[in-house]
Amino acid sequence: MIGMAMYQPQIETMPQDQLRALQSERLVKQVKHVWDNVPYYRKKMEDKGVSPDDIKGIEDLHKLPFVTKDDLRECYPYGLMAKPLSECVRIHSTSGTTGKRVVAYYTQHDVDLWEDCCARAIMAAGGTKDDVVHVAYGYGLFTGGAGLHGGSHKVGSLTLPMSSGNTDRQLQFMEDLGSTILCCTPSYAAYLAESIHERGLQDKIHLKAGIFGAEAWSEDMRRDIENKLGIKAYDIYGLTELSGPGVSYECTEQAGMHICEDHFIAEIIDPDTGEVLPDGTKGELVFTSITKEAFPLLRYRTKDICVLNREPCACGRTHVRMAKPMGRSDDMLIIRGVNVFPSQIEEVLLKVSGGDITPNYQIIVGRENNTDTLDINVEMSEALFSDDIRSVERIEKNIVAQLRSMLGIGAKVHLVNPKTIARSEGKAVRIIDKRKI
Amino acid sequence: MLIKQISVFVENAPGQLSEVTKVLGESGIDMSALSLADTSEFGILRLIVNDPDKACEVLREHHFIVKQNDVLAAVIDDRPGGLTGVLDILANVNVSVEYMYAFVGSKDGHAVVVIRPDKADVAIAALEANHVSTLDPKDVYRL
Numbered sequence: 001m002i003g004m005a006m007y008q009p010q011i012e013t014m015p016q017d018q019l020r021a022l023q024s025e026r027l028v029k030q031v032k033h034v035w036d037n038v039p040y041y042r043k044k045m046e047d048k049g050v051s052p053d054d055i056k057g058i059e060d061l062h063k064l065p066f067v068t069k070d071d072l073r074e075c076y077p078y079g080l081m082a083k084p085l086s087e088c089v090r091i092h093s094t095s096g097t098t099g100k101r102v103v104a105y106y107t108q109h110d111v112d113l114w115e116d117c118c119a120r121a122i123m124a125a126g127g128t129k130d131d132v133v134h135v136a137y138g139y140g141l142f143t144g145g146a147g148l149h150g151g152s153h154k155v156g157s158l159t160l161p162m163s164s165g166n167t168d169r170q171l172q173f174m175e176d177l178g179s180t181i182l183c184c185t186p187s188y189a190a191y192l193a194e195s196i197h198e199r200g201l202q203d204k205i206h207l208k209a210g211i212f213g214a215e216a217w218s219e220d221m222r223r224d225i226e227n228k229l230g231i232k233a234y235d236i237y238g239l240t241e242l243s244g245p246g247v248s249y250e251c252t253e254q255a256g257m258h259i260c261e262d263h264f265i266a267e268i269i270d271p272d273t274g275e276v277l278p279d280g281t282k283g284e285l286v287f288t289s290i291t292k293e294a295f296p297l298l299r300y301r302t303k304d305i306c307v308l309n310r311e312p313c314a315c316g317r318t319h320v321r322m323a324k325p326m327g328r329s330d331d332m333l334i335i336r337g338v339n340v341f342p343s344q345i346e347e348v349l350l351k352v353s354g355g356d357i358t359p360n361y362q363i364i365v366g367r368e369n370n371t372d373t374l375d376i377n378v379e380m381s382e383a384l385f386s387d388d389i390r391s392v393e394r395i396e397k398n399i400v401a402q403l404r405s406m407l408g409i410g411a412k413v414h415l416v417n418p419k420t421i422a423r424s425e426g427k428a429v430r431i432i433d434k435r436k437i
Numbered sequence: 438m439l440i441k442q443i444s445v446f447v448e449n450a451p452g453q454l455s456e457v458t459k460v461l462g463e464s465g466i467d468m469s470a471l472s473l474a475d476t477s478e479f480g481i482l483r484l485i486v487n488d489p490d491k492a493c494e495v496l497r498e499h500h501f502i503v504k505q506n507d508v509l510a511a512v513i514d515d516r517p518g519g520l521t522g523v524l525d526i527l528a529n530v531n532v533s534v535e536y537m538y539a540f541v542g543s544k545d546g547h548a549v550v551v552i553r554p555d556k557a558d559v560a561i562a563a564l565e566a567n568h569v570s571t572l573d574p575k576d577v578y579r580l
Binding site: 380382385386387388389396414416419420 | 442444446448453474476478479481483500501502503504506535536553
């Protein structure tokens with residue numbers, strides 16, 4: 001066996017056929033649990049003409065109806081609970097920026113299994129009981145802080161419950177207590193790295209690894225953080241609806257995130273037809289939680305566009321790996337027949353501006369003479385600006401050229417005044433699709 | 438001597454320029470030279486004002502993108518061919534002019550041009566050696 005110790009080696013390296021059998025057994029049980037305890041699910045299944053008797057194993061998963069965020073909102077706050085409140089010990093909640101909040105419930109058993117997943121992630125990043133785990137994710141309704149905190153306890157590491165913000169205090173503790181593993185969002189990691197450099201603290205910080213998630217980040221950003229902090233930076237993925245961080249996580253190979261398949265069954269579907277696609281095909285990621293008691297979700301559509309990879313991993317783990325999500329199906333635009341994700345445009349803007357901050361932007365899709373048009377408004381910043389016309393024009397041309405090479409289509413870029421892109425509830429309105437088809 | 442120039446990003450939209458001049462006017466900033474460079478998409482308004490730091494501050498407060506740069510203000514004879522003499526001096530020492538524009542009005546029979554050279558040190562030394570005076574910040578901000 002190459003690499004580091006594992007938290008639950010027997011499960012993490014379980015042969016795939018055994019893992020499939022375990023998933024089948026748990027799925028059958030979960031479907032019965034849901035049918036018996038959640039009237040909303042039972043109705044959904046009845047509407048589709050499916051009963052628990054039809055689900056004999058993982059091969060029957062496709063017969064079950066999908067669940068979407070709309071279902072969760074419709075059922076807010078108690079509609080999808082499968083255990084009485086008296087059995088629950090915790091809630092967490094999504095930020096609610098895209099609509100009504102989603103509240104997820106946990107029994108003690110649910111919390112335990114979730115923390116196991118986070119413990120696997122920490123050990124996969126090289127963590128042991130001798131590490132000092134610096135948790136700078138937010139604590140509270142957000143799952144980031146609680147998840148990694150619990151996982152770190154299970155590994156037996158010294159856990160620093162820093163929560164987010166207060167950079168002075170973060171750096172002080174990092175230095176004084178010798179933090180070795182940093183857990184936070186990638187943007188905060190980049191900010192901390194910057195602050196460490198500004199203050200010349202590189203020699204006093206002893207981080208060796210970072211576990212960064214809850215936000216989209218690019219490979220360029222990973223390299224930048226790794227170089228600045230002198231660490232290995234690992235990605236972690238999760239959704240409040242499923243538990244929180246730790247649904248999948250990277251190992252030292254940094255080649256995709258291993259999904260905890262003993263707890264979650266992953267499928268890739270065609271977002272338009274709902275048809276299940278073979279492994280290796282790009283599509284929408286769908287999860288079924290097969291061990292959750294209080295808030296089990298069957299075939300939950302994440303809207304994340306992703307690819308699964310079942311090739312054996314050099315780390316020895318057998319659990320399927322998911323690629324970094326390439327975007328969200330509800331964000332995906334089809335422009336002149338090409339799939340375009342705002343995240344791709346964001347990557348170009350980040351690269352061109354040469355900084356750590358993506359300029360604010362807005363994508364406007366229109367249609368002229370039966371051809372789609374793509375216009376991108378980019379808010380000007382002092383980093384991009386110069387007194388010289390040519391250098392400003394060069395930036396504009398560079399964005400256009402990079403977009404063409406990444407997307408294969410032409411775009412018009414307009415530099416606009418700062419603070420002019422409309423914001424809704426503090427979040428910029430990124431996409432305006434004016435096409436009427 | 439180098440003087441401070443401020444550059445402001447202006448979108449190509451009606452009312453953009455007047456917004457800049459309004460902000461400056463309301464703050465008691467006096468402009469003594471300006472040029473607008475534009476493309477089909479945007480413009481850069483370059484200004485010499487009496488108080489560059491304050492001008493930057495009030496523009497930033499109004500969400501404008503501003504930069505300060507050093508430029509030189511050369512005093513030339515206000516007569517045909519006056520500018521050529523200065524440009525020749527710069528060309529002889531291999532200095533390129535990125536852009537230039539003139540001050541509003543003249544001063545004791547002299548005109549003043551703002552020049553953004555690519556090599557400021559070389560440009561100043563060459564002008565001095567040829568007895569072309571450049572304005573001191575103190576003089577400029579009082580103009």
